[in-house]
Amino acid sequence: MQIDAALDALSTVLGQRLSRSKSDLDLHGRSETWFPLSPPDAVAYPESTQEVSQIMKICAAHNVPVTGWGTGTSLEGQSLAVSGGVVVDFTRMNKLLAVHQGDMDAVVQPGLTREELNEELRATGLFFPVDPGANASLGGMASTRASGTTAVRYGTMRDNITGLEVVLSDGRIIRTGTRARKTSAGYDLTGLFVGAEGTLGLITELTLRLQGQPEATLAAICAFDTVDDAVRAVIDTIQMGLSMARIELLDTETAKAFNAYAGATMPESPHLMIEFHGSENGVKEMAETFGEIIADHNGHGFDWATRAEDRNALWTMRHNGAYAIFAARPGWKSLVTDVCVPISRLAEAVNDTAADLEQAGIYGPILGHVGDGNFHSVIMFDPDDPEQMKTVKAASERMVDRALAMGGTATGEHGIGMGKLGYMEKEHGDGWQVMGAIKQALDPENLLNPGKMVPPRN
Amino acid sequence: MQIDAALDALSTVLGQRLSRSKSDLDLHGRSETWFPLSPPDAVAYPESTQEVSQIMKICAAHNVPVTGWGTGTSLEGQSLAVSGGVVVDFTRMNKLLAVHQGDMDAVVQPGLTREELNEELRATGLFFPVDPGANASLGGMASTRASGTTAVRYGTMRDNITGLEVVLSDGRIIRTGTRARKTSAGYDLTGLFVGAEGTLGLITELTLRLQGQPEATLAAICAFDTVDDAVRAVIDTIQMGLSMARIELLDTETAKAFNAYAGATMPESPHLMIEFHGSENGVKEMAETFGEIIADHNGHGFDWATRAEDRNALWTMRHNGAYAIFAARPGWKSLVTDVCVPISRLAEAVNDTAADLEQAGIYGPILGHVGDGNFHSVIMFDPDDPEQMKTVKAASERMVDRALAMGGTATGEHGIGMGKLGYMEKEHGDGWQVMGAIKQALDPENLLNPGKMVPPRN
Ligand SMILES: Cc1cc2nc3c(=O)[nH]c(=O)nc-3n(C[C@H](O)[C@H](O)[C@H](O)COP(=O)(O)OP(=O)(O)OC[C@H]3O[C@@H](n4cnc5c(N)ncnc54)[C@H](O)[C@@H]3O)c2cc1C
Numbered sequence: 032m033q034i035d036a037a038l039d040a041l042s043t044v045l046g047q048r049l050s051r052s053k054s055d056l057d058l059h060g061r062s063e064t065w066f067p068l069s070p071p072d073a074v075a076y077p078e079s080t081q082e083v084s085q086i087m088k089i090c091a092a093h094n095v096p097v098t099g100w101g102t103g104t105s106l107e108g109q110s111l112a113v114s115g116g117v118v119v120d121f122t123r124m125n126k127l128l129a130v131h132q133g134d135m136d137a138v139v140q141p142g143l144t145r146e147e148l149n150e151e152l153r154a155t156g157l158f159f160p161v162d163p164g165a166n167a168s169l170g171g172m173a174s175t176r177a178s179g180t181t182a183v184r185y186g187t188m189r190d191n192i193t194g195l196e197v198v199l200s201d202g203r204i205i206r207t208g209t210r211a212r213k214t215s216a217g218y219d220l221t222g223l224f225v226g227a228e229g230t231l232g233l234i235t236e237l238t239l240r241l242q243g244q245p246e247a248t249l250a251a252i253c254a255f256d257t258v259d260d261a262v263r264a265v266i267d268t269i270q271m272g273l274s275m276a277r278i279e280l281l282d283t284e285t286a287k288a289f290n291a292y293a294g295a296t297m298p299e300s301p302h303l304m305i306e307f308h309g310s311e312n313g314v315k316e317m318a319e320t321f322g323e324i325i326a327d328h329n330g331h332g333f334d335w336a337t338r339a340e341d342r343n344a345l346w347t348m349r350h351n352g353a354y355a356i357f358a359a360r361p362g363w364k365s366l367v368t369d370v371c372v373p374i375s376r377l378a379e380a381v382n383d384t385a386a387d388l389e390q391a392g393i394y395g396p397i398l399g400h401v402g403d404g405n406f407h408s409v410i411m412f413d414p415d416d417p418e419q420m421k422t423v424k425a426a427s428e429r430m431v432d433r434a435l436a437m438g439g440t441a442t443g444e445h446g447i448g449m450g451k452l453g454y455m456e457k458e459h460g461d462g463w464q465v466m467g468a469i470k471q472a473l474d475p476e477n478l479l480n481p482g483k484m485v486p487p488r489n
Numbered sequence: 490m491q492i493d494a495a496l497d498a499l500s501t502v503l504g505q506r507l508s509r510s511k512s513d514l515d516l517h518g519r520s521e522t523w524f525p526l527s528p529p530d531a532v533a534y535p536e537s538t539q540e541v542s543q544i545m546k547i548c549a550a551h552n553v554p555v556t557g558w559g560t561g562t563s564l565e566g567q568s569l570a571v572s573g574g575v576v577v578d579f580t581r582m583n584k585l586l587a588v589h590q591g592d593m594d595a596v597v598q599p600g601l602t603r604e605e606l607n608e609e610l611r612a613t614g615l616f617f618p619v620d621p622g623a624n625a626s627l628g629g630m631a632s633t634r635a636s637g638t639t640a641v642r643y644g645t646m647r648d649n650i651t652g653l654e655v656v657l658s659d660g661r662i663i664r665t666g667t668r669a670r671k672t673s674a675g676y677d678l679t680g681l682f683v684g685a686e687g688t689l690g691l692i693t694e695l696t697l698r699l700q701g702q703p704e705a706t707l708a709a710i711c712a713f714d715t716v717d718d719a720v721r722a723v724i725d726t727i728q729m730g731l732s733m734a735r736i737e738l739l740d741t742e743t744a745k746a747f748n749a750y751a752g753a754t755m756p757e758s759p760h761l762m763i764e765f766h767g768s769e770n771g772v773k774e775m776a777e778t779f780g781e782i783i784a785d786h787n788g789h790g791f792d793w794a795t796r797a798e799d800r801n802a803l804w805t806m807r808h809n810g811a812y813a814i815f816a817a818r819p820g821w822k823s824l825v826t827d828v829c830v831p832i833s834r835l836a837e838a839v840n841d842t843a844a845d846l847e848q849a850g851i852y853g854p855i856l857g858h859v860g861d862g863n864f865h866s867v868i869m870f871d872p873d874d875p876e877q878m879k880t881v882k883a884a885s886e887r888m889v890d891r892a893l894a895m896g897g898t899a900t901g902e903h904g905i906g907m908g909k910l911g912y913m914e915k916e917h918g919d920g921w922q923v924m925g926a927i928k929q930a931l932d933p934e935n936l937l938n939p940g941k942m943v944p945p946r947n
């Protein structure tokens with residue numbers, strides 16, 4: 032790595048938009064969770080695809096690693112430049128380039144956040160459904176294959192992108208996909224870059240599918256005596272074919288954290304939060320059926336939020352879930368882990384995890400997008416207690432092992448980063464080597480977010 | 490290629506299940522459309538993944554090309570072994586291995602056809618929605634990224650597979666994906682093999698998402714004065730957010746062919762065929778709204794098929810569309826082409842294509858899955874008239890060029906094979922080179938369906 036020569040050349044292109052200030056390096060060296068500070072050598076703020084391509088060419092010429100950065104909210108240390116080099120921060124590439132109302136798609140730059148996009152779409156009657164809670168950038172969301180509360184109805188980032196513009200490791204710019212809603216023209220490159228965590232290329236533009244704002248929306252929260260009751264209600268709901276827009280589980284500890292953080296007055300027991308989208312009659316019909324299902328599982332305290340304010344309050348509380356739990360242990364660090372299992376194993380997976388955490392004496396509230404079989408534990412630990420850290424890591428490892436043993440995956444939506452790299456071989460076997468071969472083909476010099484995702488090179 | 494040594498070794502493994510009979514070679518050397526006969530050197534009928542792996546290892550050792558074969562219904566010559574070698578016919582790997590009712594998924598071997606699968610699922614209340622009309626194999630459908638009439642509601646093969654077992658070019662066996670409904674664990678290998686037309690590996694098992702059989706189904710056909718009216722009705726339907734399970738366009742020539750072939754008595758004008766899935770009330774509500782939309786576009790002769798027999802008759806007629814058109818020109822050959830454009834350009838694309846074909850004096854009825862912006866022309870020509878063949882090819886090229894110019898794709902669902910290879914560079918630019926790099930990484934000896942999909946090697 033010839034970092035000084037690279038930075039000189041980059042300065043010429045970017046001027047003040049190449050930053051080496053300590054505060055900026057530290058800001059881009061931190062993550063939302065427990066990973067140690069890992070500042071890059073510099074942060075670049077490009078304003079165009081051409082500039083990204085130039086940055087990439089310069090870094091390639093000087094063998095300098097390049098790591099993309101959206102809003103840095105990823106939970107597994109994805110955006111940390113663990114081998115140093117340049118972080119490319121997409122904050123200044125945050126334009127909504129086009130909305131095609133008739134085609135229900137939008138073309139955006141990667142730095143635009145999902146809340147900004149939906150704000151801009153408000154008057155169009157359309158919205159972008161993928162909702163990971165955090166106000167993440169769309170480029171970052173694509174790169175982690177994010178999903179969140181609405182995936183049960185609208186799918187994940189994998190399902191909501193029809194095309195990308197990508198800068199490759201040698202600076203070439205390609206377009207994947209088109210504005211057509213489907214295609215059989217060749218390998219699915221769009222799908223390959225989605226979820227690649229910036230290890231195969233830098234996304235400089237996205238074409239996103241939009242949805243029509245539903246005629247009617249109905250949300251509710253209701254309490255259950257046990258997590259088991261709540262999860263079994265979810266399974267029944269899915270098997271009845273009820274089309275939920277959101278269905279979220281909170282366990283008792285999460286309810287307590289909400290009460291403390293958001294001044295909620297929930298019973299201290301497990302809850303489901305649910306939302307339906309459809310026609311006026313449609314959502315009523317669904318709500319009735321859902322009411323019958325939860326009655327079968329001892330659901331109670333059913334509270335419908337029909338007004339937009341009440342719904343927003345409900346989902347804001349949910350979206351602050353992780354922060355509420357962080358706040359419950361001031362000064363501690365978090366290890367936020369997510370797994371996804373076949374729906375039929377969900378009750379078992381959640382119960383076993385809860386029991387395991389309890390037995391290990393760990394504070395790790397569980398919450399999740401249970402309509403997909405996906406759940407998280409926000410595990411807190413005292414960073415000054417190395418024993419506790421070990422206990423916590425071992426428990427999170429058992430959580431993944433259980434998910435894999437049930438035919439599930441090590442991560443439903445948070446991705447690999449540094450935290451889950453150790454499970455790749457276990458989950459994929461020789462498939463992991465195939466990923467390595469693809470990485471080698473597209474990034475032969477291992478410049479893009481090195482140290483992540485694929486097997487180490489010999 | 491040391492074909493004799495390879496065939497000797499294969500015989501030892503497969504015995505009678507390695508066929509070199511002329512009839513078998515010819516059968517596997519033909520396609521549904523105009524491509525010249527291209528018989529392989531041998532046809533292998535494996536019965537297990539292990540056998541597929543052995544076949545692949547033997548062929549790799551002797552540098553013999555290997556081409557997968559499902560039911561041979563692909564329309565662009567995908568399954569033709571244009572460089573000779575061994576065709577692997579998956580007919581004997583046609584088991585439904587498991588149905589997980591609670592998880593709404595099924596594990597199948599690649600040779601199982603979609604009709605066989607749905608027959609076996611009938612009692613479960615579940616079904617597999619992807620419907621390309623032809624009774625294709627699920628491995629073939631995955632490999633062409635097939636879709637068909639129901640993609641507008643349920644998505645394409647890309648959206649309905651959670652995992653694959655694949656034999657790589659060196660005989661290694663990998664699993665991609667899990668039984669979880671979503672994952673962020675690494676590169677999307679499942680998505681990479683889907684649509685790869687057997688150029689990256691042989692699919693030996695698929696895990697498929699199933700859907701609940703809808704409580705109520707309502708289908709209808711209605712006539713329009715012009716294709717333009719029909720397409721504009723489709724656009725309005727989509728923009729109203731009506732959730733159609735199917736919406737199909739037939740032009741006047743197709744209606745004529747249906748009348749002649751299936752003894753139908755349709756008015757000789759453009760038609761839409763539509764289907765709704767939902768609750769009893771839901772489908773009624775949708776039908777009413779749809780009735781209002783088509784009234785705005787001079788739709789008439791609206792005929793609802795509520796009984797299952799009537800619906801089946803309707804869709805059987807549609808599924809025989811290509812055969813009805815083939816029958817209209819006995820002794821002629823067909824060039825079946827498909828493109829997909831952004832919905833907003835659909836009316837223009839269909840109109841321009843129809844006008845172009847008419848002006849060129851070509852018989853090429855148009856029909857399509859217009860809810861996705863996808864339409865086909867089944868172009869007929871006299872194989873003994875080389876001038877006509879030239880005219881036909883030029884017209885189909887203009888059809889693709891128009892689609893690309895509108896932000897669409899050269900193929901919405903039929904795939905690349907031999908017929909569309911010439912458009913890959915135009916559609917993908919440098920992205921096509923990236924596909925070549927991936928092919929090189931996964932199949933360095935170019936053994937799997939060589940001559941297809943990627944740029945020729947130097
Ligand atoms: C409170 C909280 C709740 C969350 N809830 C969810 C949830 O419900 N569901 C969910 O899926 N996630 C969730 N997350 C995780 C996080 O929001 C997602 O991972 C998000 O997708 C990250 O987006 P970002 O813009 O912050 O990306 P970053 O963290 O900046 O980057 C993520 C990865 O993408 C790469 N990258 C960024 N931009 C580009 C680009 N343009 N081109 C190529 N690579 C790029 C980075 O190098 C890195 O590898 C949550 C996070 C928090 C803090």
Ligand SMILES: Cc1cc2nc3c(=O)[nH]c(=O)nc-3n(C[C@H](O)[C@H](O)[C@H](O)COP(=O)(O)OP(=O)(O)OC[C@H]3O[C@@H](n4cnc5c(N)ncnc54)[C@H](O)[C@@H]3O)c2cc1C
Binds near residue numbers: 561629632690903
């Ligand atoms: C009348 C008619 C109507 C049609 N309508 C539609 C439609 O509406 N929508 C649509 O999408 N298609 C349609 N098609 C095209 C066709 O049905 C699809 O392309 C189908 O997916 C092909 O499946 P198959 O089993 O016949 O595959 P094949 O034709 O046998 O093979 C297709 C490709 O897949 C490869 N392959 C096959 N099996 C495997 C395997 N196990 N592993 C790896 N590679 C494999 C082959 O090498 C080849 O490249 C239609 C075809 C006909 C004849």
